[in-house]
Amino acid sequence: MRYMKSGSTKLALTVAALLCVSFSAGAEQPAYKDLNKSFEERAADLVSRMTLEEKIAQLGNAAPAIPRLDVPEYEWWNEALHGVARAGAATVFPQAIGLSATFDEKMMFEIATAISDEARAKHHEFARRGLRKRYQGLTFWSPNINIFRDPRWGRGQETYGEDPWLTARMGVAFVKGLQGDDPKYRKVDATAKHFAVHSGPEADRHHFDVHPSERDLYDTYLPAFQALVQEGKVASVMGAYNRVYGESASASPRLLQQILRKDWGFDGYVVSDCDSIEDIWKHHKIVATAPEAAALGVRYGCELDCGKTYDALLPAVKQNLISEKEIDAAVGKLMLTRFQLGMFDPPERVRWAQIPYSVNQSAEHDQLARRAAQSSIVMLKNDGMLPLSRDIKTLAVIGPTADEVMSLLGNYYGTPAAPVTILQGIREAAGKQTKVIYSRGVDLVEGREEPRAVPLIDANFLRPDANSKEQGLKGEYFRGRDFAGAPVMTRVDSRIAFRWDRGAPTDDLAARGELSNAQALAGDDFSVRWTGQLLPPTSGKYELVVGANDGVRLYIDDRLVVNGWDQNERVKSHSASVDLEGGRAYRIKLEYFEDIRDAEIRLGWRRPGAKAPFVEAMDAARAADAVVFVGGLTGDVEGEEMKVSYPGFAGGDRTDLRLPGSQRKLLEALQATGKPIALVLTGGSALAVDWAQQRLPAILMAWYPGQRGGNAVADVLFGNVNPSGRLPVTFYKENEKLPAFDDYAMQGRTYRYFTGQPLYPFGHGLSYTRFEYSNLKLDRANVAPDGTIQASLTVKNAGSRAGEEVVQLYVAPKDSKQQWANKDLRGVKRVALKPGEVGNVSFTLEASSDLRHYDVNAKRYTVDPGKYEVQVGASSADIRARQTFEVKR
Structure with a gap:
């Protein structure tokens, strides 16, 4: 998608340019400001000019500014699991597990492209307004490609399911859509998490040590990560809280140094899960102190600490636990990615900086969310x-x-x-x-x-004042919790039912130009006062119920009936029983403040005689x-x-x-x-x-x-x-x-x-029409371990309605002596057919990747000789056609 500059966009870029590193002409220009040098040269030069204390500070997620070097502050923490998260208004797509249920790589790429469009536009708008805090940057800690091995895991919703191949395909498409295709500047950073072998229980994640078999490690837990690194070129990898074979996953020589960097050739940066470096000494007890844990993290390959433990690197250097050279290498990787994202270059040079804010929640993205x-x-x-x-x-x-x-x-x-x-x-x-x-x-x-659960008070029972023809309450929006000064925005809200996910209710209005920057609220710490009249339809005892995060007060005819002003917690319900007379107008005032996160406020009631x-x-x-x-x-x-x-x-x-x-x-x-x-x-x-x-x-x-x-x-x-x-x-x-x-x-x-009978098998899904499979053919009966084999078949819509069939290809060993899986998904094709229409479907199997398994004796992936079966069907259990072939050396 290409975006043309408008006059307002040019103005925004001009303002944004003032926030970037200043570029001076002349012989004294430092190398890191020289646009003609490579990003690697510029990053190395920038790091060489930092003090040890400055370098250590850059290794935390909340990296402070270095004014003398024109380095602005940067917060690395951002989320984009199924839309830009926790940054105010954004298009919300189906949760990750739902996206995976589409079995559609092309749609996943399209969605990730939309997400990264919104992410880029948001970042430049935040920067234009001088905002560089959490959830406002370009480094996104998504996707979660852990294997959903057990349905009890609460975070399984964040993943692409239980299959390594499907997880890899959806994950690669997501990463490519996020990171873009520009040869010079990366659009945003994607992060493959949580590396590795992590999927619950949540209560034990800071403590447990998992020892998977080598075959499970390589055949189940690692393939998606390898695909995202080698095929998706993912910028970042996040470690996990748990230990693996006794080593912290966020400071593991085997995982981070041997497998990730040496075996797979990963050249990006590793970020810890939040406070997982602290877990190294506090919970896992691998070492005894924070300096030791920080040194361990950097030495074994974790460049960025989400948390505060890397603050202990200064005493770690003084105690000779780690060298400044090792810290330089870590900081160098982080500065390099900031250059690759265009953070130190004029925005007019960066293709992605031209994306207008109007892409956020655009009609196009809204329709994509529906599809x-x-x-x-x-x-x-x-x-x-x-x-x-x-x-x-x-x-x-x-x-x-x-x-x-x-x-x-x-x-x-x-x-x-x-x-x-x-x-x-x-x-x-x-x-x-x-x-x-x-x-x-x-x-x-x-x-x-x-x-x-309580019914909301509908607009027809509320009015801003006695003379108003509008319905609802007058809302006044303020900075801070004390309603000081003039409100930054005043409007009539028809019902009081809001949920602002870590973004202020005026952010999007300011970005669209409907409020000035001076008026807009920024993030948390705001308050709202709603006033007007309540018009009960009948007489009797009403239960007024306010559900809110943070503080809330409700007044009826100036009498305080709900007081939750001092609360500081998640959504809590407050209620008051009041006698109201039908047809009479009561003054109502509702006050609310938010200063933690996830702002939420609801005003409801239970009316007299309700069942x-x-x-x-x-x-x-x-x-x-x-x-x-x-x-x-x-x-x-x-x-x-x-x-x-x-x-x-x-x-x-x-x-x-x-x-x-x-x-x-x-x-x-x-x-x-x-x-x-x-x-x-x-x-x-x-x-x-x-x-x-x-x-x-x-x-x-x-x-x-x-x-x-x-x-x-x-x-x-x-x-x-x-x-x-x-x-x-x-x-x-x-x-x-x-x-x-x-x-x-x-x-x-x-x-x-699993060898039992499931309630519904993997890959299951019904249609309003019927599809028939026929003529499955393989282009050869024998294949070499490094060869390819093609499967083709015919699919017919035998019903009376148009529909899409999701054709699934599985491979199963027939005579292997190894402990293989029952079968493995190795291909998916969506076919849209009208009633009576016939479609031709083909798959290509690469023996070296699609038939490989980990040989624990040889300590490498191998392709066993012997017979295999291609199974094609509508689910893992609904196989419609089969053909066998043989791998011969």
Whole structure:
């Protein structure tokens, strides 16, 4: 995509240029400012001019400025897992596991290109405004390419699933889309994480030492990293918290020096996971002090410390634990990447600096988010209920994630401009002919205080003042928590329901020119005051409920009824019971401040005589012709090292693969009404829905589908889109006895080694049409260990609807004496066919890579001679055609 300079863009570049290194002409110009020299020469010269203290300071993620050298401060920490995260307004695509469910490398590249467009535009806008803090740079700690080996792992949602080949393909496409194709300047830095052998349990990640077999290490845990390094040319690799074979993964001679740099030829930089260098001495007890841990990290190949432990490098040098020369090498790599990103060059020279801010949340990106969500949705079961009939008069949408924005987002996300919940998407798609009624029914999990469960106070019960014809409350937005000075922005907010993910609510307005830089709020530490009138419809006792991060106060007729001003924690629910008279106008004032992260505020109420949610849901089902139950999980209960302890959950991980008990109870009661039920699941991991599979006519897996997820789900439910997502993980049955969570042996895990009967196999996904496979042919019967073999076949759409088939090719050994996997995915092709249309599909197998396995005796990858089987089908278990061939030396 090319971008032309407008007048405003030229002005922005002129201002941005003033923030860059100044370039003076003349004989005294230092080499690092000489644009004609190589980046390597310039980086080396710059490092040579730094003091030891300055060099050490540059090895932390929050690198300070060096004014005498014209080096601006730089914060290395940034996130872009499925969109630019934690930096205010950004397009939010489906969570990583959902992107993987598309089985579509081309779409992944397109999405990563959109993300890096927004990232570049954001960075230059931040720099124009003098902002160089966390989440404002160009170095992104994504993607997460750990293998999702166990469905209990809460962070599995961040990965591309359980298969090394699919993870590699999706990861390489993502890295290439992020880093761009410019021969001189890299667009942004991608980071392959967490290297290596890391996938839970979250509670033990700072302590455990994993000893995988050599075969599991090389055949399962390392291949995706190798692909991203050698094929994707990833700029950075992040270490893991855990130990591997007794060595810290963030300071491992074997992982970082031998495998990563010597064996694979990696020439980028390594960053620690946050405070994992501190773990070396504090938790792993490999050494006794912080200076020793810091020295160990730098010596064994970790250039950048996310944390503070590298501050101890100065005493480490004085104690002769490490030399200044070793520190120079580390700083040199970090300065080199900053040159490669164009940070020290005039922006008019950098192609990527021309991207306008308007790409952020553009209509093009919004539609891409919708297409991605459509392609990610997996139809697990359909006995004919779907697509929903347009003759349905009344449709009940029930469940705790139906109208929940968090069910769209997962974790590591930005702030979408107008997220569409599943309820909203269904209402838009249903049209006027179908009445849609909604009830949440139950909370997400038992025992969880859920401020988002309370109905919001709608705009028609609020007005800014007695004389206003507008609906809602007047919002005044201030810097700081004390409402000092004039508000930077005043507007009418129709409902109080906001979630600003580590970005101030005025950031995007300033970037678009709707507010001046002087007016805009910057990041955290702001406050909002909403005022107006509350108009209760009937008389009685109301429960006013405020859910908020940080501080909040609510006044009714100047009387303080909710006081949570001193709280400093995650979303908490505050309530007050008040008697209100119908038809009377009450003065209302709501004050809120935010100074931590993840700003969130909601104002809701329970009205007099309201039914219990469970009863309301049952009544809705009885009044409807059909039910869509939307349940599952959200990022509130599964994720990274969380303080979560509910039935079925622990520390962000899961202890029970079933739907939470509260949801199971309601679902069973709804099914007893006899109404047909389509189950839509949200979540980032496999769910054991055995009961639903046996009794419900239709089940969809929607993952965390991003900002347009509600539209995408509705598109599939009503048949406007034919589902084509495929499972990137195995869904196990609820009574399956899985290996111990902390056992990293692959035996008995994933479709590659599991020998039982899954609930839904890896690669599974149904369609509204039927596809037939025929004429599988191999171009040869024998192949050399370094040769190639081509497989071709015909696929026909034998149904009555257009659709996309995801053709999957697996390779299985037939007579190997080695302990191979059951089979391995080695090819995927998406084929779009109209009814009756026939398509030709071909795959090329490279024996040296597609048939290799790690020989523990030879200590290298080898290709065994013998017979192999090519299996082509619609999933790992639904094989439609087979052919054998032989490897001969």
